[in-house]
């Protein structure tokens with residue numbers, strides 16, 4: 439078997455302890471996921487419960503959570519390494535853990551009251567409890583600062599009405615962090631609040647979204663809030679500052695999405711390297727053709743460059759020096775390059791790429807999500823350009 443090219447780069451980029459962590463999760467993915475994925479997908483299953491339990495036992499759900507709250511006491515970089523290791527086999531499995539941590543537990547850690555942290559973090563860090571991230575709505579995707587879901591103040595509490603969609607991990611979620619309008623007259627970005635709502639509360643109706651062609655094993659739900667009561671103790675962060683909570687969570691989330699794209703690219707590179715050395719046409723291996731080598735070369739170049747970039751940004755995130763635009767740029771570039779290169783990889787392997795058992799089609803489909811998830815690339819480009827054109831920043835569309 440061809441050794442993993444990603445391991446070669448990570449070994450020199452990481453300290454020994456981090457490389458060992460990556461290798462342990464990678465071994466789990468290779469030994470306990472790789473051979474099962476096809477059957478799970480063909481049987482239209484979601485990630486099996488025992489896989490979630492094992493990820494919990496390995497500490498993946500608590501990687502960046504302090505030990506005092508039951509976590510592993512690491513940083514976002516550790517979570518990115520888990521993302522690389524898992525998404526090499528399956529983005530679906532990787533996002534199940536990744537969303538639970540970067541979009542579920544992390545906002546509680548960053549913005550929760552002491553009571554909220556002690557009530558939820560130990561179970562979130564062990565994977566016994568999962569929070570889902572309720573930002574997107576049928577009518578509000580990129581324009582998420584202005585939700586149509588409303589939390590109306592009634593007496594001391596609130597009543598939440600409306601629908602959230604595209605909610606990752608909805609099937610397993612004990613709670614949804616719901617982003618809802620609380621002050622229609624507030625300044626843009628200061629009109630909403632986040633509420634931690636148990637999924638089994640009266641008036642909360644969940645159903646799995648049907649017909650999804652990407653991340654097949656990942657749960658993606660639509661959740662209706664039919665006059666759901668909430669208390670002010672359930673607000674996460676400050677009243678009317680919910681968009682800040684959501685946007686902060688997405689910074690780490692975008693680095694994780696880049697890790698998903700790199701895991702897929704790393705798998706495809708190894709697959710192509712192996713295949714083009716074995717497949718003979720015109721009297722010898724197809725890897726002897728320079729046009730085939732160009733694809734292998736570019737995949738390797740992007741893998742090394744963007745892995746190095748991602749590890750650097752992970753460090754900056756952990757040191758609290760990461761700028762919002764930096765996370766966006768890494769996600770945009772990695773997701774675009776990896777999805778383009780997956781098409782090239784499939785092309786140079788030929789017709790066999792169209793078979794699900796070959797593995798490339800799964801990664802090519804999943805890479806689409808990395809282009810639109812956690813902020814669509816084209817909407818994020820507008821954000822990233824804003825600091826470059828400060829004199830006309832308010833006119834940019």
Ligand SMILES: Cc1cc2nc3c(=O)[nH]c(=O)nc-3n(C[C@H](O)[C@H](O)[C@H](O)COP(=O)(O)OP(=O)(O)OC[C@H]3O[C@@H](n4cnc5c(N)ncnc54)[C@H](O)[C@@H]3O)c2cc1C
Pocket residue numbers: 537571572573574578579580581603604605606607652653658807810811812813814815816817818820835
């Ligand atoms: C599998 C999956 C899982 C997801 N999980 C979650 C989740 O857990 N929680 C959650 O809240 N959401 C989740 N999402 C939703 C995701 O975050 C949204 O799809 C994303 O924010 C884009 O919103 P939209 O799809 O409504 O696209 P729209 O906002 O309708 O945008 C469509 C397109 O219009 C263009 N566009 C829009 N705005 C601009 C702009 N300002 N400048 C330039 N171009 C623009 C872009 O090309 C964009 O792709 C998930 C989505 C998928 C597919």
